[in-house]
Amino acid sequence: MDQEQLTPSLSTKLRQPPADDDLVSRSRLFQRLDKGLQGPLTLVSAPAGYGKTSLVSSWLDISDCPNAWVSLDERDNHFGRFLGYFLSAVELLFPAAAPKTQALAKDWEPKSLPRLAANLVNELEQIRDNFILVLDNFHYVQNQAVNDLLAEMLDHPSRRLHLVLITRRDPSLPLANFRARKQLNEIRVQDIRFTSSETLAFLEMMVKGPVEEATATAWTEKTEGWVTGLRLTALGLMHQGEMNASDLRFERKAHYVMDYLFSEVFSVQPLAVRRYLLRTAIVDRFCASLCDALFDQASEQGSREMDGKDFVTWLQANNLFIVPLDSENRWFRFHHCFEQLLQSQLKLLSNHDDIALFHGRASKWFTTHGLADEALRHALAGGDHQAAAHLVEKAGFEIMENQQWPQLEDWLQRLPDDVVKLHAGLLILKAWTYQARSRIKEMTDALNKAELLLKNTASADSLQLLKGHWAALNCFNHYLELDSEKAFAFAEQAVELIPAAHPWARAFAAVFQARTLQMAGKIQDAVAVMHRALDDESLKGNYSQALLLTGLCFVNWQEAHLPALRLTAKGLLTLGKESGQLEILARGKFFMGLVHYQRNELDQAEQMLASLLDYQYVQKGWNFFNSAFALALTYQAQRRPRKAYEVADWVVDHAMQIQNAFPMQVGQAFWAELALRQGRREEAERWAQRFKPGPSHAHYRFYQPQLTLAKILMAGQTPATRQEAADAFSRIENFARATHNRPVLITVLALQALWLDQNGQQAEAFEKLKRSIVMAASGHCLRPLLDLGPQLADLLLRLLGQDRAEGFTAVLLDAFRHEQQDRGPVAAYAEQMPPPAPEPINLAEPLTSREIVILELLAQHLQNKEIAEKLCISPETVKTHLKKIYKKLEVSTRYQAITKGRTLGLPVRG
Numbered sequence: 001m002d003q004e005q006l007t008p009s010l011s012t013k014l015r016q017p018p019a020d021d022d023l024v025s026r027s028r029l030f031q032r033l034d035k036g037l038q039g040p041l042t043l044v045s046a047p048a049g050y051g052k053t054s055l056v057s058s059w060l061d062i063s064d065c066p067n068a069w070v071s072l073d074e075r076d077n078h079f080g081r082f083l084g085y086f087l088s089a090v091e092l093l094f095p096a097a098a099p100k101t102q103a104l105a106k107d108w109e110p111k112s113l114p115r116l117a118a119n120l121v122n123e124l125e126q127i128r129d130n131f132i133l134v135l136d137n138f139h140y141v142q143n144q145a146v147n148d149l150l151a152e153m154l155d156h157p158s159r160r161l162h163l164v165l166i167t168r169r170d171p172s173l174p175l176a177n178f179r180a181r182k183q184l185n186e187i188r189v190q191d192i193r194f195t196s197s198e199t200l201a202f203l204e205m206m207v208k209g210p211v212e213e214a215t216a217t218a219w220t221e222k223t224e225g226w227v228t229g230l231r232l233t234a235l236g237l238m239h240q241g242e243m244n245a246s247d248l249r250f251e252r253k254a255h256y257v258m259d260y261l262f263s264e265v266f267s268v269q270p271l272a273v274r275r276y277l278l279r280t281a282i283v284d285r286f287c288a289s290l291c292d293a294l295f296d297q298a299s300e301q302g303s304r305e306m307d308g309k310d311f312v313t314w315l316q317a318n319n320l321f322i323v324p325l326d327s328e329n330r331w332f333r334f335h336h337c338f339e340q341l342l343q344s345q346l347k348l349l350s351n352h353d354d355i356a357l358f359h360g361r362a363s364k365w366f367t368t369h370g371l372a373d374e375a376l377r378h379a380l381a382g383g384d385h386q387a388a389a390h391l392v393e394k395a396g397f398e399i400m401e402n403q404q405w406p407q408l409e410d411w412l413q414r415l416p417d418d419v420v421k422l423h424a425g426l427l428i429l430k431a432w433t434y435q436a437r438s439r440i441k442e443m444t445d446a447l448n449k450a451e452l453l454l455k456n457t458a459s460a461d462s463l464q465l466l467k468g469h470w471a472a473l474n475c476f477n478h479y480l481e482l483d484s485e486k487a488f489a490f491a492e493q494a495v496e497l498i499p500a501a502h503p504w505a506r507a508f509a510a511v512f513q514a515r516t517l518q519m520a521g522k523i524q525d526a527v528a529v530m531h532r533a534l535d536d537e538s539l540k541g542n543y544s545q546a547l548l549l550t551g552l553c554f555v556n557w558q559e560a561h562l563p564a565l566r567l568t569a570k571g572l573l574t575l576g577k578e579s580g581q582l583e584i585l586a587r588g589k590f591f592m593g594l595v596h597y598q599r600n601e602l603d604q605a606e607q608m609l610a611s612l613l614d615y616q617y618v619q620k621g622w623n624f625f626n627s628a629f630a631l632a633l634t635y636q637a638q639r640r641p642r643k644a645y646e647v648a649d650w651v652v653d654h655a656m657q658i659q660n661a662f663p664m665q666v667g668q669a670f671w672a673e674l675a676l677r678q679g680r681r682e683e684a685e686r687w688a689q690r691f692k693p694g695p696s697h698a699h700y701r702f703y704q705p706q707l708t709l710a711k712i713l714m715a716g717q718t719p720a721t722r723q724e725a726a727d728a729f730s731r732i733e734n735f736a737r738a739t740h741n742r743p744v745l746i747t748v749l750a751l752q753a754l755w756l757d758q759n760g761q762q763a764e765a766f767e768k769l770k771r772s773i774v775m776a777a778s779g780h781c782l783r784p785l786l787d788l789g790p791q792l793a794d795l796l797l798r799l800l801g802q803d804r805a806e807g808f809t810a811v812l813l814d815a816f817r818h819e820q821q822d823r824g825p826v827a828a829y830a831e832q833m834p835p836p837a838p839e840p841i842n843l844a845e846p847l848t849s850r851e852i853v854i855l856e857l858l859a860q861h862l863q864n865k866e867i868a869e870k871l872c873i874s875p876e877t878v879k880t881h882l883k884k885i886y887k888k889l890e891v892s893t894r895y896q897a898i899t900k901g902r903t904l905g906l907p908v909r910g
Contacts (some may be wrong), residue, residue, distance in 0.1 A: 011839045014089050015068040018087060024194075024201045026055060029187060029404035030510075033059045036185025037132075041178060042164045043171075046189040049228030049337050052166045053136055055192065060132065065162075067132040068093050071325075072140050075286055075377060079145040080406030084135070090124070093131055100122040103582035106403060106558060113145060119150030124158040132158060138167040149173040154178065173750035193225025200901035202230060207432035228337055228512050266341060268562055272305040273314060278349065281342035282358050282378070285325055285333045288312045293365035294358055342435070356382040367391060372399075376411060385419045392424035397465070400429065401504045403543055405436050425462070428469050435473060438662065447473055468497030472509040479519070481580065482739060487516040500538045507544040511551030518555045519739045526555050546575055546584040551589045554590060557701070560742035560779040568594045581868050586612055590627045594702060596905075597630050597637075598743075600782040600815055606633045613647075625651060625663045626702040629670050637783070645900075646676045653894040661706035664863070669705030679738065686860060693728070704744055706732050709752070714755055726755060746776045747784045750792060755793050766799045782815055792822060854881050859898045895904065 011342045029505070036042040044052045060067045066090040076082050083105045090097050101120045139886065141147075148161070148370025151173050165171060191728065194202065200216035219230060251280035258845035266274065268578035279294040291308030306314065312332065316321045321338035333344065359382030372395035379388035394409045399407050413429055420426045425451035434443035450470055454463065457742035475490035491513035498506045511592040517526035530552040533539055539548065549572045556565035573726040593608035609631035612624065612658075628651045635644035652667040672687035693709055706728060713725035727753045736745035748773035771797075776785055785792055793816035800809070847855065857867045864878045872876075886892060889900045 012331050013071055013294065014069060014092055015071070015087055015326055016067075017057050017071070017136075017323055017325075019054050019061060024198050026058070029055055029191065030059050030062070032185065032187055032191070033377040036672060037065065037130075037162050039181060039183045039185055039426055040154055041160060041161065042163065042185040042187070043175070043349065044166045044187045044192070045170055046187075046192050047168055049226055050189060050192050051261070052192065054227075055187075056134055056136075056164060056166055060134070061275060065130070065132050066129055067092050067134065067136045069136065071133060072137045074140045074372070075284075077143050077146075078110035079149070080410065082141060082143070082146050082538055086135075089133055090131075094127050094129075097127055099580055100582055106405065106583070108881065110538065110553065118148050118156075120149075120152050120255050121156060121158045129160070130162070132162045133162060133195075134164040136166045137173055138165045139169050142172070144172065153184065157183070183855070187574070192227075192228055194220060194230060195370075196220045199225070199230060203557070203833070256546060257566055266345065269320075270305075273311065276306070276308075276311040278360050280334075281339065281346045282355065282361055282381070284374075285331050286312075287330050287332070288364050290362065296361075296363050307554065308600050324861070358382075360833055361385055363391070364704055373407075373411075374728070375416065380414060385416060388415060388425050389419050389426060392429070393423060393462075396425070396429045397469070397502060397505075400432055401502060401543070403504070405433060409433050421449060422453070424466050424470075425452045427453070428466055428473070431473050432469070435476065440477070440662070440774060443473065444477055447477065463839055465495050465502070466682070467507075468494050469501075469505055470506055471497060472512070473514045475509065475516070479516055482735075483521040484516050486858055487512065488520070491516055503539050503541055503544040504547060507547040507551075510539075511547060514551055514555055515558075518558055521740050523555070523559055523740070527552070538635055540582060542575065546572065546579075546581070548589065549575065550587050554701075555585070557591070557594065557743065558739075560598075560740055560746065560775065560781050562595050562781065563780040565591060565784055569595060582624050586627075587623065588625055590630075593627065593630055594633075597634055598779070598781045598783050600637075600786060601640050602634055606631070606638070609634060623701075629703045632670070632674060633783075633787070636674065636677055637787070645678070649894075649898065650845055652674050666703070669708055670703055672712070673703070673705075673708040676708065681712075681715070683860075684708075684712055707747060708743070710748075710751065714751070714758075722755070722759070726752075729755060734849045742775055742779070743781070744780065744786060746772050746781060747788075749775070750785055750788055753795060754788065762798075765795060769795060769799055774810060774814070776812075780808065780811075782812060786811060786815055786819060790816070791815075792795070793820070799910045847885065847888055851881055851888075855901050856898060858882075858894055859901075 033042060046052055058067075061070075070085045070089045072082070072085070076085065077102040083101075087098050087102055087105065088442060098120060101116065101123055104116045104119060119453075124822060135141075138239070166769055179186075194301075196213070196217045199220045200211060200213060202390065203211045203216055203219065208757050245480070249894070256597070268279065269277065276294075280291055282294075283290065285805050288308035288311070291311050293308075314320075314355040315332070316329070320728070322332045323335060325333060333339070340816075345811065359378040363375045363378035363382065363384070366372070366378065372391060376388055376391050376395075379385075379391055395410060396408055412426065412433065415426065427446045431443045431446035431450065434440070434446060447470060450466075454466060454470065471490045472494035475487050475494055478484075478487035478490060491509055494509035495506065495513060495838055496507060510529060514526040514529040514533075517523075517529060530548060534545070534552075539545065549568055552568045552570065553565055556562075556568060569588050572588030573592065574588075576582070576588050589608045589612055593605050593612070596602070596605035596608060602798060609627055612630070629648055630650070632644045632647040635641070635647065648667075648671045652664070652671050668687060669691065672684045672691075675681070676684040688709055691705070691709055693706055695797060710725050710728035710732065713728060716722055716725065729748055732748045733752070735741070736748060750770045753765040753768035753772065756762070756768060769792075772785065776782070793813070796809070796813065796816075838864060854867060857870060862870070864875045866883075867878045869876045882894075882897075889897055889904075891897045891900050
């Protein structure tokens, strides 16, 4: 990113403020700043007006080290916005320096923060040059997530980055720890105050002649070395024409600075200037055009003696406490102290309605110029919630098209709840954010509320747009509920109503139109829909194309058409590389990994899937979980049960961290699946006792929990349990046939064949197995059959009898023989995985008996609430115990705690 590519808003945020012309050289502080470069952090902390910004800016002017600057304000107290500015500043120096972090930032969640910080530090470490990043006005950022991010980064700092925080108060960082490790360089108010000699140099510069030392000492004592007090008083004398050495007796000007600014600066300005000053007090930055917009062009035009351009020119000519924000001298802000004076005067001299009117005019100007975030701030500040709602409705759909979900969520959270619930568009936008986070229940609730309001939407254009988006989300909802008829009807409605200006939403509708057709068994129609959409010139953007290719991948996956899936996944990989979008690249790797796994190309599958563990916050949540499931089974098939176990346990831990119930339940089911394959039958059975099987639905992809339950039941010792297994297999088969889910159908038919064979129904078993093999052969799907182990190989050999295996059957038998040879003479369906041998390590502080019990329950993958119920304590008490366990074991996750417990020889089963 270079300076020319920056938007006006971003350019002002990332521009280093120029040093003041009247700045005295502060070499003693420059030396302190230079010395601080040996560590990762410099903190410049002092109250307002002590020259912190000027000090650091003038230091950078003479520094040889590459540097970047971010000017923060109260609107930046938002993690996503802060991180966006942080990364933009870095990439202004080093383009494309942090692509993975940029992708992670799009859909970050609080639980992802440690990994995001670690990833950012790793990417910064790859930069070849050392550099300085200044975060000015950091006191505005009180968001704990931001402080946690910096704390994580500074805990293991990059050698390349030196961070400078300029702030009026100490940040919520572990400063004591940094001091103890000698990682912190501090410049505080006692350091930054002007000394008498610096005051002397300053005054002599102002009067352009010698000044008595006693006078400089008096000024220093009266201002306590406060740079702004010195400067403002001196400027006031200049405005009165009194600036000479004989008039520097400070006793004559010993007003409090705010009083002084009012009596000696503000009140003596011409009336026209004062009117502009008061109105511009409401904005954080201003330009000539914005200044004009704060006046009513019709009623106030004749009464104005100057326009916005004249006002800005006058401010520059008179050096009236303004700070330029860009190199073109278009945007400015007032010095903070002067801004506070203007704001207090505005409240004194104007009534609430007038101030609200000024905010409304500012909001309208920012809206017209495409600066929606500032427009929203002024609409809310003016109390115009309706204007704010309409602004978010209009701009929200636009930023959704660019997948800016954190920004959209921030806007919706800033609106009062009673405003959101009265606007169909806002509810639909909220539903989109829930869909992006896989929070289906909340999405459905928002859609139901929006439906009641759509009938009262007056604007025909607005109604068409909203109905189109509402229909697209309802199509998705009914698809998950396996209602293909309603889903297709809503998809057609969405495709018809969503305008061309919303290509991503149109692509979304086309994808679920195709997936619904595939679910209904109309595969040729589904593929035709996808190809038409991919060829549509209005859908050629990266996000739209990625969504369409992903949709086609799902269609091919459901059909078990691996050649077509491979080709489409290659398209995603190419698009991801060309666009630099890691999320798109991750989707391509996910589907390509599935292709390799199904074809029993395990090394290639591992290569694709293992890299996705680092993409856990780049991928949409459900895609990530499925890629982890596939990787765990890849490790299991490679005879690496420990690696498989680690991935499965880690997945469950991650699901618990993000506190999303659906992946948590499926993650625990998958853990039971792996336990079953590894011979830990008791653990799998304990899960089965807790599992409440709901109906299968379309949200499952690579892994189906109902199949795990049916396998456990099939191994049961009683006729009743085995019959339960048969019933479960029938339900799964019906689901797979109804949804044309061929991967599930291949597996369930083969499992039914094994069940029938176990129960003496060989002919029926052969028939089921034939159907499974025919389907598997069409896509060359080996792994669904290989994963069922030597029992299926034996059944297949008996099916063939004396016939010679040919084609796919020969390949399948050869793969079975290869696996048997790897396993050795004692082959078993489940591979045993012994726990690691305990090592005699003593803890500095042993776990209590209650903590050991909780650790054992943790190993059974119980949630905090379930542990609390078993032990008759509150979930908060469980949480407290877990914190103590983590601290004693020196770990940070559930999986690490369980593993460490076993390593230490603690009685941790599960």
